[in-house]
Amino acid sequence: MAYRRVTRRRLFILAGLALALVFSMALDVSVGPAGLTLPEVVRAIVMPASVPDQMAVVLWQIRMPVAAMAVVVGAALSVAGAQMQTILNNPLASPFTLGISAAASFGAALVLAFGVAIVPVALDYVVPLNAFIMAMLASLLIHGLTMRRGVSVQTVVLLGIALVFSFNAALALVQYLASAEALAAVIFWTMGSLGKASWPKVALVCALLVLILPIFARRAWALTAMRLGDDRAASFGINVARLRLETLLLVSLLAAIPVAFVGTIGFVGLVGPHIARLLIGEDQRFFLPASALSGALLLSASSVAGKMLLPGAILPIGIVTSLVGIPFFFSLILSNAKRPW
Amino acid sequence: MIRILARLWLAVMLPWLQPTLAAGAAEPITVTDAAGRQVEVQQPVERVILGEGRQLYILAALDRENPFARIAGWRNDLKEADPETWHAYLEKFPGAAAIPSFSGLEQSLIDIETAVAQKPQLVFLNLETKRATEEARYVETLAALGIATVYVDFRHDPERNTEATIRNMGRLLGREERAEALIAFRAEEIQRVTDRLAAAKPAPPRVFIDRAAGFYEDCCHSFGSGNFGALVEQAGGMNIAKGLIPGTFGQINPEQVLVADPDQVIVTSGDWRAYSPAGKWVPVGPGADQGAVQDRLAYYPTRPAYSGTNAQKAGAFHAIWHQFYNSPYQFIAMQQLAKWFHPQLFADLDPDETFRQLHRRFLPIDYRPGYFATLGGGN
Numbered sequence: 001m002a003y004r005r006v007t008r009r010r011l012f013i014l015a016g017l018a019l020a021l022v023f024s025m026a027l028d029v030s031v032g033p034a035g036l037t038l039p040e041v042v043r044a045i046v047m048p049a050s051v052p053d054q055m056a057v058v059l060w061q062i063r064m065p066v067a068a069m070a071v072v073v074g075a076a077l078s079v080a081g082a083q084m085q086t087i088l089n090n091p092l093a094s095p096f097t098l099g100i101s102a103a104a105s106f107g108a109a110l111v112l113a114f115g116v117a118i119v120p121v122a123l124d125y126v127v128p129l130n131a132f133i134m135a136m137l138a139s140l141l142i143h144g145l146t147m148r149r150g151v152s153v154q155t156v157v158l159l160g161i162a163l164v165f166s167f168n169a170a171l172a173l174v175q176y177l178a179s180a181e182a183l184a185a186v187i188f189w190t191m192g193s194l195g196k197a198s199w200p201k202v203a204l205v206c207a208l209l210v211l212i213l214p215i216f217a218r219r220a221w222a223l224t225a226m227r228l229g230d231d232r233a234a235s236f237g238i239n240v241a242r243l244r245l246e247t248l249l250l251v252s253l254l255a256a257i258p259v260a261f262v263g264t265i266g267f268v269g270l271v272g273p274h275i276a277r278l279l280i281g282e283d284q285r286f287f288l289p290a291s292a293l294s295g296a297l298l299l300s301a302s303s304v305a306g307k308m309l310l311p312g313a314i315l316p317i318g319i320v321t322s323l324v325g326i327p328f329f330f331s332l333i334l335s336n337a338k339r340p341w
Numbered sequence: 342m343i344r345i346l347a348r349l350w351l352a353v354m355l356p357w358l359q360p361t362l363a364a365g366a367a368e369p370i371t372v373t374d375a376a377g378r379q380v381e382v383q384q385p386v387e388r389v390i391l392g393e394g395r396q397l398y399i400l401a402a403l404d405r406e407n408p409f410a411r412i413a414g415w416r417n418d419l420k421e422a423d424p425e426t427w428h429a430y431l432e433k434f435p436g437a438a439a440i441p442s443f444s445g446l447e448q449s450l451i452d453i454e455t456a457v458a459q460k461p462q463l464v465f466l467n468l469e470t471k472r473a474t475e476e477a478r479y480v481e482t483l484a485a486l487g488i489a490t491v492y493v494d495f496r497h498d499p500e501r502n503t504e505a506t507i508r509n510m511g512r513l514l515g516r517e518e519r520a521e522a523l524i525a526f527r528a529e530e531i532q533r534v535t536d537r538l539a540a541a542k543p544a545p546p547r548v549f550i551d552r553a554a555g556f557y558e559d560c561c562h563s564f565g566s567g568n569f570g571a572l573v574e575q576a577g578g579m580n581i582a583k584g585l586i587p588g589t590f591g592q593i594n595p596e597q598v599l600v601a602d603p604d605q606v607i608v609t610s611g612d613w614r615a616y617s618p619a620g621k622w623v624p625v626g627p628g629a630d631q632g633a634v635q636d637r638l639a640y641y642p643t644r645p646a647y648s649g650t651n652a653q654k655a656g657a658f659h660a661i662w663h664q665f666y667n668s669p670y671q672f673i674a675m676q677q678l679a680k681w682f683h684p685q686l687f688a689d690l691d692p693d694e695t696f697r698q699l700h701r702r703f704l705p706i707d708y709r710p711g712y713f714a715t716l717g718g719g720n
Contacts, residue, residue: 032594032596033594033596033597033600034596034599034600035600052649053648053649054599054648054649057599057645057648057649058596058599061645062594062595062596062599062645062646063596112556115614127558179421179422180422180446180447181553181556181613181663182556183446184553184556184590185553185556185557188557188592193559193592195559195560195561195592195594195595196558196559307594310585310587311585311597312584312585312593312594312597313585313586313587313591313592313593313594313597314561314591314592314593314594
């Protein structure tokens with residue numbers, strides 16, 4: 001039957017994406033200035049006690065957290081972008097449309113330039129915590145405002161744009177008042193970097209994905225129906241307003257935490273879902289995992305490419321995701337006969 | 342009738358014309374500034390605007406009795422970047438607090454309204470501001486008001502420009518002798534390092550410069566071939582980030598640091614309590630508390646990027662005041678770096694003493710040690 005054939009093809013594509021991701025991760029872990037051979041890498045991962053300390057440190061404390069972070073952050077941003085595009089019914093929507101990344105950058109800049117911490121907590125986590133709090137404040141603001149005035153898509157998007165401009169202006173003000181070193185630190189933060197990866201952070205983002213993906217999965221058919229338009233979806237008995245608000249909150253959470261940890265990594269949240277859509281289509285049951293996988297693959301491949309482009313130095317990952325993703329995206333759009341959107 | 346009236350008019354006006362005719366009697370001086378421009382400056386120079394507050398480092402050596410006597414306005418970067426030194430000057434010269442100041446980064450424009458309102462004869466601008474200043478045509482605007490602009494530089498290309506800058510400032514302020522003494526002192530102290538290195542040609546240790554430690558969460562920000570990177574090379578060390586970072590500032594993969602296996606790690610830092618209260622900065626600087634410095638410095642050997650390196654095994658971690666990268670006193674940092682890199686060769690060199698001498702012979706404030714530190718104490 002045609003349905004079975006289509007489903008089988010989609011599962012095939014999902015498997016293909018997963019395989020590519022595994023390959024990319026393996027590459028990410030094997031490539032690096034330390035010049036370790038593949039057997040050494042495998043041995044260091046499987047039996048860390050049997051290799052010299054330095055090698056174990058390189059693998060477990062430097063390379064693997066970065067590789068794992070690329071995967072979970074890529075997946076989180078891409079899923080967030082997918083749902084954003086679904087509920088806002090807009091191909092240009094990304095997890096940052098509602099001002100999350102702008103707010104997070106502002107929060108981080110406050111700490112880096114003035115030492116102002118919103119919650120006076122100790123040491124290492126001040127910058128991510130500040131960034132996260134500002135990001136959630138932004139999304140809660142939109143949530144609160146739209147609950148009062150009704151949740152038409154235009155209202156939400158306009159409010160989001162207003163917030164983006166406001167926070168960008170505030171960030172510019174902070175940059176203007178900052179000292180030279182603080183300014184460099186702020187700019188570096190806004191360019192995004194996987195270098196800040198550590199196992200606790202990876203675990204947190206992973207936990208987030210594990211918690212939120214099932215929630216989306218349960219609403220899969222409702223979200224798919226949203227793509228038919230508000231009226232059609234309502235005629236199916238879906239509470240469109242509530243679904244939209246709930247999804248917005250979840251998306252904010254899903255985007256704010258990775259951004260708080262690694263800075264602003266643009267492009268993944270916008271293009272990951274489109275790649276998934278071009279490959280697999282709009283059905284949420286397949287679209288959701290495909291978005292996660294393609295986002296993870298995009299960021300992981302960028303991490304590898306970044307290491308190869310400038311060996312030894314660290315290239316801000318946001319630059320690389322664009323360089324890697326754009327050609328691929330172009331080729332997908334131009335090669336596909338049917339219009340995907 | 343008209344001719345009589347004209348002569349009457351001239352007779353009446355002559356006293357008023359006299360001063361204007363007499364003006365310009367003081368000889369103007371022509372200098373070649375750091376941008377290669379020939380600038381004519383009217384003498385005497387009584388009021389100057391400092392395009393960058395840290396130009397005070399040199400001015401204070403020339404106008405030792407009262408460095409602020411001639412400053413009509415300045416940028417507030419000294420107060421922000423080096424508050425300890427600022428307070429030391431403020432204590433001795435409380436009037437300095439009243440000097441009008443304006444803000445902005447190294448390469449941004451000066452506040453021209455403040456500058457003009459103070460009616461200076463001369464504005465000293467740092468070379469970094471040249472592009473912005475030319476675009477805004479400040480030089481022409483100031484010249485139309487009879488204010489000369491002189492570019493100075495002790496940061497961009499210190500080897501070539503610092504001496505010329507000090508000499509120019511000396512000439513313009515009528516302090517040639519002091520300027521020459523300062524130049525001679527600096528040249529002599531630099532030669533103590535470069536001559537000995539050229540003669541002995543010791544093998545350079547591999548050095549990693551941990552830039553602005555405490556400002557960034559993640560590891561391994563460093564200098565490329567400029568700034569502290571150049572200083573390390575001049576002091577007889579090998580900067581492992583040199584070929585890797587394209588510009589002057591950048592970040593190195595921690596793995597790369599591990600692989601490069603540095604023999605020594607130089608942490609550039611300062612008391613950044615105001616900017617990064619939770620950061621792991623090391624509070625070196627004038628009057629630093631050695632106990633606190635050692636405590637903070639002890640964190641660095643534990644970083645994963647240094648695990649198993651020679652530096653970690655030998656405990657060869659040093660901290661140096663970050664602001665040296667912006668200062669004409671950089672030659673003292675070079676002496677200290679040389680001493681760390683080649684302790685036997687420079688056993689008789691005492692950078693602290695050099696700095697003390699600089700303060701005693703040239704500057705109006707006292708020297709307060711604490712700019713350098715080595716893990717485990719002892720320099």
